[in-house]
Amino acid sequence: xxxxxxxxLCAAAAVGLGLYGLITNPQPLRKIIAFNLLGSGVFLxxxxxxxxxxxxxxxxxxxxxxxxxxGVVVAFSATALAIAxxxxxxxxxGSTTLRSGAxxxxxxxxSGD
Amino acid sequence: MSIATVFEIxxxxxxxxxxxxxxxxxxxxxxTVGFVAYGLLVALIWVRLDAVDVALTxxxxxxxxxxxxxxxxxxxxxxxxxxxxETPCKLxxxxxxxxxxxxAAALVAAILLLPDPAPTLAPAAVAKAWATGLANPVxxxxxxxxxxxxxxxxxxxxxxxxxxxxxxxxxxxxGRPGPRHEADPHGVLAFLARLLPSVGIVxxxxxxxxxxxxxxxxxxxxxxxASMWLLVVMxxxxxxxxxxxxxxxxxxVAGPGLFxxxxxxxxxxxxxxLAYPLALAKPLILGIEVAMILTIAAxxxxxxxxxxERSEQR
Amino acid sequence: xxxxxxxxxxxAVSAGAFFFLAGTVGLLRFPNTLTRLHALTKxxxxxxxxxxxxLLPQAGSxxxxxxxxxxxxxxxxxxxxxxxxxxxxARQGGPAP
Numbered sequence: 001x002x003x004x005x006x007x008x009l010c011a012a013a014a015v016g017l018g019l020y021g022l023i024t025n026p027q028p029l030r031k032i033i034a035f036n037l038l039g040s041g042v043f044l045x046x047x048x049x050x051x052x053x054x055x056x057x058x059x060x061x062x063x064x065x066x067x068x069x070x071g072v073v074v075a076f077s078a079t080a081l082a083i084a085x086x087x088x089x090x091x092x093x094g095s096t097t098l099r100s101g102a103x104x105x106x107x108x109x110x111s112g113d
Numbered sequence: 114m115s116i117a118t119v120f121e122i123x124x125x126x127x128x129x130x131x132x133x134x135x136x137x138x139x140x141x142x143x144x145t146v147g148f149v150a151y152g153l154l155v156a157l158i159w160v161r162l163d164a165v166d167v168a169l170t171x172x173x174x175x176x177x178x179x180x181x182x183x184x185x186x187x188x189x190x191x192x193x194x195x196x197x198x199e200t201p202c203k204l205x206x207x208x209x210x211x212x213x214x215x216x217a218a219a220l221v222a223a224i225l226l227l228p229d230p231a232p233t234l235a236p237a238a239v240a241k242a243w244a245t246g247l248a249n250p251v252x253x254x255x256x257x258x259x260x261x262x263x264x265x266x267x268x269x270x271x272x273x274x275x276x277x278x279x280x281x282x283x284x285x286x287x288g289r290p291g292p293r294h295e296a297d298p299h300g301v302l303a304f305l306a307r308l309l310p311s312v313g314i315v316x317x318x319x320x321x322x323x324x325x326x327x328x329x330x331x332x333x334x335x336x337x338x339a340s341m342w343l344l345v346v347m348x349x350x351x352x353x354x355x356x357x358x359x360x361x362x363x364x365x366v367a368g369p370g371l372f373x374x375x376x377x378x379x380x381x382x383x384x385x386x387l388a389y390p391l392a393l394a395k396p397l398i399l400g401i402e403v404a405m406i407l408t409i410a411a412x413x414x415x416x417x418x419x420x421x422e423r424s425e426q427r
Numbered sequence: 428x429x430x431x432x433x434x435x436x437x438x439a440v441s442a443g444a445f446f447f448l449a450g451t452v453g454l455l456r457f458p459n460t461l462t463r464l465h466a467l468t469k470x471x472x473x474x475x476x477x478x479x480x481x482l483l484p485q486a487g488s489x490x491x492x493x494x495x496x497x498x499x500x501x502x503x504x505x506x507x508x509x510x511x512x513x514x515x516x517a518r519q520g521g522p523a524p
Contacts, residue, residue, distance in 0.1 A: 003121045007158055008224035010125040014132050016217030021136035023209040024201055029141055029186055033148050037132055040155055040175065047162045048224060053233030059163025062250035063234040066259055069170045069251070069332055070266045073409075076174050076182075077273035080416035083186045084277040088420065091282075096193045301515075305508045312501065 008048045014041030032082050039075045043068045128154050145187045152176030165328035166251040173336035246395040248326040256398045260387045267369035270412045278356050281421040287357035290418035296349040306348030313341040321406050331402045335409030342414045353418050368408030432484040439481030446474035460517040464510045471506035
């Protein structure tokens with residue numbers, strides 16, 4: 001079994017697990033973590049395909065590597081934005097539920113807006 | 114079976130176990146800790162895949178800064194009422210499991226059935242490396258061959274920071290992000306925050322500089338600089354700047370701005386957008402990278418600091 | 428000469444791996460925060476130190492060796508600081524230590 005196969009199975013499983021957690025977990029922060037897991041699995045798939053494609057003399061294809069580096073930074077900034085939204089929701093509504101008709105617990109925003 | 118293969122199987126098994134733990138464990142805080150450990154071990158997988166550039170990025174941004182972000186959010190959401198959310202019914206979960214397994218199986222098939230030899234751009238990227246004078250092919254792709262991606266990614270960072278800032282409540286508009294951190298000025302954290310940045314700044318600049326020829330670059334170096342700044346903020350030695358500060362905003366647009374200027378220069382004076390003149394390729398790339406590392410460090414640090422929470426007057 | 432170097436590497440890295448194993452077992456099995464920290468710092472200081480010591484003969488150049496030693500020193504600094512902070516938080520108010 002080559003390293004490509006081993007890590008390929010691992011990456012595919014991470015994508016599947018991330019997708020499952022994204023759909024089924026009701027807490028928004030857990031959804032964000034699951035989404036990151038999914039993303040990390042996709043990045044790994046890029047790396048594995050780059051590894052497969054690297055001809056003799058190259059460890060890994062530099063083009064997918066560069067795409068993944070860009071992707072990691074974009075995923076981080078998306079996560080930061082999602083978490084800022086979540087913290088603001090918690091501050092305003094007093095809970096983090098995403099249901100549309102949910103009763104808000106804490107009443108009006110104490111910081112006033 | 115060689116020792117390397119055994120190591121890879123064990124590594125993949127541990128990563129997989131952590132992924133399952135992250136999804137399945139009931140407490141959010143444990144899931145977050147599991148995800149941080151997962152991110153650090155994924156960096157080891159990248160090393161095994163001979164992609165050290167990505168491994169550095171994953172360890173610094175995916176595992177390190179991302180971990181701080183998630184842990185901070187989990188700590189602040191600790192008081193959120195967990196009963197306010199309802200888990201989806203069994204049928205939904207079953208369908209989700211079926212869908213996820215189907216997609217995972219399709220990905221496995223895609224990996225195993227790749228044509229041999231698989232398509233690759235590596236020889237083309239290495240053959241043209243003379244044009245820029247940089248020996249690290251990943252930096253070449255990032256800064257020259259696919260410079261458009263990198264420039265637009267800087268714009269994404271800028272949009273993300275604008276998005277985070279616009280979540281401020283009215284009284285805190287334009288104020289300082291995050292809570293003011295108080296720590297014992299003679300304590301161990303303050304000691305570390307005085308000692309470590311002197312080392313960390315050197316390491317960050319070294320990783321940026323060595324990125325021309327060896328694994329490293331502006332992203333990894335910028336992440337280290339950002340973490341040093343955050344350490345000083347967390348130790349209470351300095352405060353986050355108000356987001357209305359003009360100097361701060363200039364640093365934030367310096368990277369994409371210079372990139373855009375060079376790109377338009379290539380369009381007006383040369384053959385195409387972002388076409389570097391051959392003689393000036395290396396100094397131009399270096400200049401853009403210097404502006405970029407400042408922008409990346411400031412943006413990553415401010416993304417972690419979050420939305421403005423305190424008005425400037427106080 | 429090469430055999431002696433390799434032997435030293437094998438012995439030191441194995442000893443370091445043993446300390447990491449012992450530290451991890453302690454982290455999982457010990458009853459409270461302070462004892463767990465004790466186990467963890469053993470793994471950090473001795474384990475990492477021995478692994479670095481074992482890798483030094485293989486470093487090849489003086490620069491590589493200095494980099495390895497600075498990794499160990501940074502690990503020591505971070506480990507000592509973080510365990511101080513965790514211990515202090517555990518003593519003040521946190522869940523019973």
